[in-house]
Amino acid sequence: MRVATSVIEIINPATQQKVGEVPIYDRAQVQAAVESARKAQGAWAAYSFRRRAQVLYRYRDLLIDNKERIADVLTGETGKPRGDVYTVELFYLCDSIGFWASRARKLLANQKIRPHLLKNKSVYSSYLPIGVVGIIGAWNFPLNLTIGDAIPALMAGNSVVIKPSEVTPLSALLAAELAAAAGFPPGVLQVITGRGETGAHLVDFADMIHFTGSIATGTKVAERAARALKPVTLELGGKDPMIVLRDADLDRAANAAVWGALVNSGQVCVSVERVYVEEPVYQEFVNRVVRLVKGLRQGSSEADIDIGAMTFPPQVEKVERHVADAIAHGAKVLTGGRRNSRLPGLFYEPTVLIDVDHSMKALREETFGPLLPIMKVRDEEEAIRLANDSVYGLSASVWTKDIARGRALAHRLESGGVCVNDCLVHYLTIDAPMGGRKQSGLGRRHGPEGIRKYCHQQTIVVDRFGMKTELLWYPWSPFKTRLFSRVLNLLFRSGWKKRFFG
Ligand code: NAD
8 A cells, every 4th residue: 555645545455456545534524524423313313223223224235235346345455255255244244234233122222220229219221322433443354343343333323433444445435335325314324534543533523432453553542532531442452372172173173273263364353373282182283284274275356265365564574574583483384484476465375383382473462364373282271371371362262072171261261252162253143242351452342232332321210209308318317317327237237137138
């Protein structure tokens, strides 16, 4: 991508051809976009859930009708295979539209609360839209990290302004065009384009920010939002460990490791980034993985391929740095380990590293590329210790035939999500909360929290009996003081009362 003053050129990473250009929104333009979103939000929030869902279902029809066009744009800006577009992008997006459209009303229904003490009050809690939600996305899944995350915000009655990555803004722009055709009122769903500065302006003007990206940028976003005490959710990087125990099904584990580490050229937040294998099955596991990786086909998204191009030029350089650093510290490359010189674009060969340890960047920093480092461990204790030896805590996986043991180990992993005998699929299980611990993020997408986070929670307390006065109200008297002193003794001294009042 060439740096220009007022536009950004978008380059196909597989062919190095220009595929489009987008304007850079300045501060005033971002403010205007948020203001028009704010004006539109009230009427949108006044729609019933059913009416909002109808717009979303029309939108889904249009996405399906235009899937070839969307796939052309997405493969063009990312270099990923068409199959990845249909599955991880479009399938996810269409499924999430149905999921939120059909469940939002129930998930955001008023919740009746039975007060344990003030029995003369009726209490409920309600979810109200926050207003204008700003969504800032990364480049690895340009549709589902923008429009995908907007769906629950929209179903909750918010308007949304999206700032996609400057590397891959074209698919989000196309999706916004289709949204207008689907009948979203003007202003309710907008896409603005630009680099980090445009994102920073959006943080200043929106009422809430949902951010996906690196820890470094996420920290800046959180600091900026904190100045106005604005809510943020942060979906950040990962260094996901995979633990293969001696009783694992090695065929399944090897197949999963290869797909989990290399899908989307390894540019997935929940990629398998490091594998720890118990000594007795280590060699057998490595042999299987290498055999599978050598059979993968890499190429342009138009061909019949397994692995496409990488998307972002600096990312290829990062993979090169991690491999060089690992080799300098004693690692061995079993396959790959270099750019693919047979292809013109940003292609790095799928790579397997062994003889690795935690002195190496490839085991400590997020690589976000087609790299699979495999480390031999003595036993599960060593595997757990190494898996937790990380600033990241996004997700992890454990591989064993003993499910109870797998679950027990999962709870010991400092990670927002853990799969047992599977990997990555927790991202697609949108019924369940998904997000990171440690520096991998704050807040959750998916599950009930995935829509409630886009709301203000409001508690309503209604008096039931309409008495002229209440015990707590003025005037204060010696009688009332004595009464409360006795009530304290009665209610909170240990004894039989505990059973009734907790
Ligand atoms: P990035 O942090 O460089 O950029 C993300 C977005 O932030 C871009 O739209 C960018 O323009 C914007 N931005 C940059 N500076 C900003 C600022 N000061 N204020 C506001 N916005 C700003 O990340 P990236 O390289 O696009 O994405 C890769 C990272 O995203 C990886 O670390 C990956 O693990 C992470 N990721 C996480 C998840 C998850 O769910 N946890 C999902 C996908 C990607």
